[in-house]
Amino acid sequence: MSFDSAYQSRKFNSVGTRPLRPDGVDKVTGRARYGADFNMPGQLVARVLRSPHAHARIKSIDTTRAASLKGVKAVVTAADLPDLTDGDASLFAILDNCMARTKAMYDGHAVAAVAAIDEKTAKAALKLIAVDYEVLPHVVDVDEATRPEAPVLNETVFTQGVEPAPTTPSNVANRSEFGHGDIAAGFAQADVIVERSYKTEQTHQGYIEPHACVANCSPDGTADLWVCTQGHFVFRQTCSDLLGLEVSKLRVTSSEIGGGFGGKTHVWAEPVALALSRKAGRPVKLVMSRAEVFRASGPTSATSIDVKIGAGKDGTITAASATLRYSNGPYADMWAELGAMTSFACYDLENVKTVGLEVLVNRPKVAAYRAPSAPMAAFAVESAMDELAAKIGMDAVDLRIKNVAKEGSRSSYGPVYGPIGIGPTLEAAKAHPHMSAPLRKNQGRGMACGFWFNFGGQTCTDLNVNADGTVSLAVGTVDVGGSRASLSLIAAEELGIPYEDVKAVVSDTATLGYNDMTDGSRGTFSTSMATISAARNAIEVMRKRAALMWEIPPEDVYWEDGHAHAAGTRHGNRAPLSVKEIAAEAANTGGPVAGHSELVADGAGVSFATHICDIEVDPETGSSRVVRYTVIQDAGKAVHPAYVEGQYQGGAAQGIGWALNEEYIYGEDGRLQNPGFLDYRIPVCSDLPMIDTQILEIPNPNHPYGVRGVGETSIVPPLAAIANAVSKAVGVRMTHIPISPPRILAALSDDKGS
Amino acid sequence: MVDVTLWSGLRPLADHQEVVHVEARTIRELLRKLAERYPGLRDPIRGQVAVAVDGVIFRDDWSQELPEDAEVMLIRRIPGG
Numbered sequence: 001m002s003f004d005s006a007y008q009s010r011k012f013n014s015v016g017t018r019p020l021r022p023d024g025v026d027k028v029t030g031r032a033r034y035g036a037d038f039n040m041p042g043q044l045v046a047r048v049l050r051s052p053h054a055h056a057r058i059k060s061i062d063t064t065r066a067a068s069l070k071g072v073k074a075v076v077t078a079a080d081l082p083d084l085t086d087g088d089a090s091l092f093a094i095l096d097n098c099m100a101r102t103k104a105m106y107d108g109h110a111v112a113a114v115a116a117i118d119e120k121t122a123k124a125a126l127k128l129i130a131v132d133y134e135v136l137p138h139v140v141d142v143d144e145a146t147r148p149e150a151p152v153l154n155e156t157v158f159t160q161g162v163e164p165a166p167t168t169p170s171n172v173a174n175r176s177e178f179g180h181g182d183i184a185a186g187f188a189q190a191d192v193i194v195e196r197s198y199k200t201e202q203t204h205q206g207y208i209e210p211h212a213c214v215a216n217c218s219p220d221g222t223a224d225l226w227v228c229t230q231g232h233f234v235f236r237q238t239c240s241d242l243l244g245l246e247v248s249k250l251r252v253t254s255s256e257i258g259g260g261f262g263g264k265t266h267v268w269a270e271p272v273a274l275a276l277s278r279k280a281g282r283p284v285k286l287v288m289s290r291a292e293v294f295r296a297s298g299p300t301s302a303t304s305i306d307v308k309i310g311a312g313k314d315g316t317i318t319a320a321s322a323t324l325r326y327s328n329g330p331y332a333d334m335w336a337e338l339g340a341m342t343s344f345a346c347y348d349l350e351n352v353k354t355v356g357l358e359v360l361v362n363r364p365k366v367a368a369y370r371a372p373s374a375p376m377a378a379f380a381v382e383s384a385m386d387e388l389a390a391k392i393g394m395d396a397v398d399l400r401i402k403n404v405a406k407e408g409s410r411s412s413y414g415p416v417y418g419p420i421g422i423g424p425t426l427e428a429a430k431a432h433p434h435m436s437a438p439l440r441k442n443q444g445r446g447m448a449c450g451f452w453f454n455f456g457g458q459t460c461t462d463l464n465v466n467a468d469g470t471v472s473l474a475v476g477t478v479d480v481g482g483s484r485a486s487l488s489l490i491a492a493e494e495l496g497i498p499y500e501d502v503k504a505v506v507s508d509t510a511t512l513g514y515n516d517m518t519d520g521s522r523g524t525f526s527t528s529m530a531t532i533s534a535a536r537n538a539i540e541v542m543r544k545r546a547a548l549m550w551e552i553p554p555e556d557v558y559w560e561d562g563h564a565h566a567a568g569t570r571h572g573n574r575a576p577l578s579v580k581e582i583a584a585e586a587a588n589t590g591g592p593v594a595g596h597s598e599l600v601a602d603g604a605g606v607s608f609a610t611h612i613c614d615i616e617v618d619p620e621t622g623s624s625r626v627v628r629y630t631v632i633q634d635a636g637k638a639v640h641p642a643y644v645e646g647q648y649q650g651g652a653a654q655g656i657g658w659a660l661n662e663e664y665i666y667g668e669d670g671r672l673q674n675p676g677f678l679d680y681r682i683p684v685c686s687d688l689p690m691i692d693t694q695i696l697e698i699p700n701p702n703h704p705y706g707v708r709g710v711g712e713t714s715i716v717p718p719l720a721a722i723a724n725a726v727s728k729a730v731g732v733r734m735t736h737i738p739i740s741p742p743r744i745l746a747a748l749s750d751d752k753g754s
Numbered sequence: 755m756v757d758v759t760l761w762s763g764l765r766p767l768a769d770h771q772e773v774v775h776v777e778a779r780t781i782r783e784l785l786r787k788l789a790e791r792y793p794g795l796r797d798p799i800r801g802q803v804a805v806a807v808d809g810v811i812f813r814d815d816w817s818q819e820l821p822e823d824a825e826v827m828l829i830r831r832i833p834g835g
Binding site for chain 1: 804806813834
């Protein structure tokens with residue numbers, strides 16, 4: 001990478017302030033255009049036919065009657081999406097998930113789709129499609145799916161990662177293993193051992209805006225897609241691969257986004273909309289209903305995790321192990337592997353071993369959800385850590401500080417850590433007034449730590465200085481959490497101009513080079529790096545333009561505090577030239593002033609957080625209430641502190657919902673029973689206290705301003721922090737997420753019984 | 755010369771070795787030589803690996819230099835949310 005990304009200490013003028021977000025007025029007045037707000041003249045309405053069966057062979061599909069219905073312009077099945085994946089299993093899974101080919105693998109799996117002149121006609125057409133199913137036995141539970149008697153979802157799947165290679169197919173698609181040392185020897189040294197099994201239920205990212213797109217294929221082979229996504233460049237690539245389009249001929253424009261949290265890093269309906277438009281020769285709008293979002297897009301894994309931790313009487317952990325089973329939906333992925341990598345990452349352990357098992361079940365294809373797989377692993381490990389502290393008679397924070405990972409520690413997933421921030425978050429938690437505040441009757445306090453990797457990626461940015469000295473910033477990472485404000489602050493900082501003089505927009509795929517998605521907490525980390533680079537390139541242009549204006553050599557001009565200065569005394573007492581003054585003369589000094597940047601932002605650095613929460617439980621009803629919650633996390637440098645706090649609070653809020661209420665509930669028939677926000681209850685404002693935040697700023701050595709990604713880690717500790725709090729409030733260890741009122745009552749009842 | 759540690763899933767593709775010695779000065783040279791020596795690694799190297807150098811994870815910056823005696827590990831390229 002040519003750009004020097006090394007951290008340099010500096011005084012900030014714009015970065016670290018809290019201006020209003022540029023997209024705020026549009027969002028609060030309803031003018032912002034989300035996925036479903038885009039329309040084309042003559043567009044058709046698409047509807048998708050979905051399997052009512054959890055597992056069924058598709059013997060035949062007859063679309064004749066639907067296609068002949070007046071007003072229907074196209075009907076597609078898997079036959080209209082031929083397999084162009086060339087042996088790429090991951091891409092094939094996406095294709096098969098978009099439209100079932102030989103088997104419906106879960107309740108809600110798409111089997112056909114219709115484009116018609118209006119919604120009524122499209123719905124009527126779906127009823128005319130005759131699908132002949134052979135219903136097969138199904139399995140939806142992660143533990144049941146691993147049993148020998150469980151129905152096998154895919155006869156071609158043999159467990160990978162074990163030797164000798166199995167000879168019979170299995171729902172366990174892959175086994176991964178991490179760790180170091182000798183755990184048997186470590187457990188033999190332990191004075192105290194905690195061993196327990198935990199479960200977490202499947203949850204959805206719960207974004208408020210359903211998936212929506214408009215596809216428009218032209219007979220000349222070009223196509224446009226307007227879509228709600230976390231990564232329009234990636235969607236362009238995936239859709240091009242699946243439909244056999246040339247990448248340059250598919251132009252993808254991202255809309256505003258009403259939440260994604262990982263669920264909009266994957267395509268679901270977009271290839272279907274493109275296939276319908278290609279067949280109909282007209283624009284096609286496809287908007288998923290809330291029920292479709294739940295049934296057929298993006299949940300995270302359900303898990304079953306066994307943890308064992310041993311320690312000496314002084315609290316030093318001598319060994320730790322975990323076996324993590326994660327449901328994947330019908331297609332093998334790496335969700336358990338991520339859990340196995342992250343589970344013990346907060347600690348400095350001599351002997352540690354984790355095993356991840358990817359389990360196929362008849363549920364929707366699992367998608368990334370904010371620090372994917374880490375919250376469940378942290379729930380299990382951090383619950384066991386609390387129990388260990390109690391057994392030893394040690395304070396829960398002190399036990400963690402005693403074993404905390406630091407620079408030089410070998411991480412449980414392999415590499416030795418450089419400088420990391422888990423220790424400071426624990427010290428901050430120990431010193432926080434929340435930790436010593438009194439509790440009332442039926443209240444319990446819990447705390448927990450969390451880890452996530454973070455990453456950077458390919459990034460491309462254009463910065464244009466306009467004739468009046470204002471700046472247009474074109475970025476290719478979708479603004480999910482306020483990045484246009486943060487990136488405008490960065491441009492203002494680097495150029496030395498007011499924040500209000502910068503306007504950031506998200507460009508479409510035809511007008512900017514490739515950008516990876518807004519995922520992995522990379523949006524502000526990566527694009528701020530590219531923005532700094534672009535701004536510095538623009539400054540170099542302006543320095544030369546100032547030299548032309550002054551008619552002096554460019555090497556005699558330097559840039560400081562947002563102005564070009566003539567160096568030394570040779571050129572007289574020239575007043576510095578501002579961006580506005582240089583921009584005003586641009587036409588006669590060489591034309592438009594711009595800076596471009598394309599780079600790979602690597603070195604994001606791993607991220608840690610510590611959370612504290614107080615819960616009050618009503619022992620009569622099992623109802624629980626979060627009465628106080630504190631998030632402590634390292635941001636490296638908070639570019640726009642209000643949005644950093646928003647990320648911390650948002651992650652905590654989602655984690656609270658996951659911990660206390662949210663779960664996919666399946667009937668005996670393998671059908672999802674609660675595909676709506678009435679029966680799948682995410683927290684609303686009245687459910688939550690004000691979530692306090694403490695931003696630590698330990699500069700990231702691999703970013704010029706020290707910035708670290710902050711989008712994901714905040715969802716990792718809440719499940720454990722809440723479980724620890726509830727367990728203390730009720731005096732019974734809670735091991736099954738969500739800790740809903742019936743589970744609390746059952747635990748209390750079992751405790752009394754025993 | 756660097757010692758590269760492979761994650762467990764890669765070892766069957768590299769004669770079951772956990773640590774491989776490679777003469778390489780950059781990540782690019784390292785990955786090229788690994789693929790030449792163990793052709794089974796070619797597919798994973800194309801899009802599935804990240805390289806941890808002294809604890810810092812590099813996914814795409816293959817020009818990164820490998821310091822003498824650096825700890826180098828191939829780890830899975832992870833998705834984000």
